[in-house]
Amino acid sequence: QTENTEMPKTKMNVKEELTLKIIEMMKQGGTDWTMPFRSLNGSPSNPSTGKAYRGINALWLGLLGQSTVAGYGQWADLGWQVQKGSKAISITAPMIGKDKETGDSKMFGFRAAKVFSSDDVLNIKTGEAWKNPEVSTAVDLTERLHGVDAFIKNTGFHTDFTNEGKACYTPALDKITMPHRELFEATKTSTATEAFYSTYLHECGHMTGHSSRLDRLGEKNKRGYAFEELIAELTALFMCNQLQISSEPREDHAQYLKGWLTALGNDMDYIFKAATAAQKACDLLNSLQVSEEVSEAA
Secondary structure, three states, X not given: OOOOOOOXXXXXXXXXXXXXXXXXXXXXXXXXXXXXXXXXXXXXXXXXXXXXXXXXXXXXXXXXXXXXXXXHHHHHHOOXXXXXXXXXXXXXXXXXXXXXXXXXXXXXXXXXXXXXXXXXXXXXXXXXEOOOOOOOOOOOOOOOOHHHHHHHHHHXXXXXXXXXXXXXXXXXXXXXXXXXXXXXXXXXXXXXXXXXHHHHXXXXXXXXXXXXXXXXXXXXXXXXXXXXXXXXXXXXXXXXXXXXXXXXXOHHHHHHHHHHHHOOOOOOHHHHHHHHHHHHHHHHHHHOOOOOOOOOOO
């Protein structure tokens, strides 16, 4: 299939120019996206083994906003019960066996495995929910951009902040979950400040899709999920530009988008469609602002 990377021959607005720039970055760059925030336990980890997930599992769990996951039996062995109706998360696990010739342990490939989030377990004895350690010595490396803070506050969107290194939007509760800003750190492509606000605006982008707003979240399958991620990330990209958080598209945007575009067969038409939907999301976010000027980042 031939990639369509051209827009209509009309005068482009800023968001169209940004979309074309991000497409070029996606062509040139890879998909080595780095999660810009951490939990106190570091990367997504398994409390049973004490080890951090690596490779594609770390990326996938990070994108889902998960910091602590384990298998059903692993949770039970630790004294925690996965609750009825909880949805498993699919990851890959190595297949280990003995080499017929040497008798040594050998990896023969990968198999599918199911894990459950710490959000889905309760202590078997006390019924208490899982809690990660509280933030104690974390240092806030972000710069507070008061104009952007005011912009987000003016949306009226509800946000819960967590220590678990989780960023997500929950449609059923119509709320955003964000890591404390002290958990954000610089990556190869973004400052801690850019990472915090870009992530927050990404989740605000998801929130515009609620049935009471733009009603965009009805397609509950792999395609619908991937396409919604494109929309939310482009919303964050456009808003970062408008609010002067970053004036040019950043490589982390391109890496994140390319990862989800892969799930859509690398069809570039989805980027243009997502950009149109992201424009509507931005329009909604702007419509929720008070009359005073809030477009300056600081």
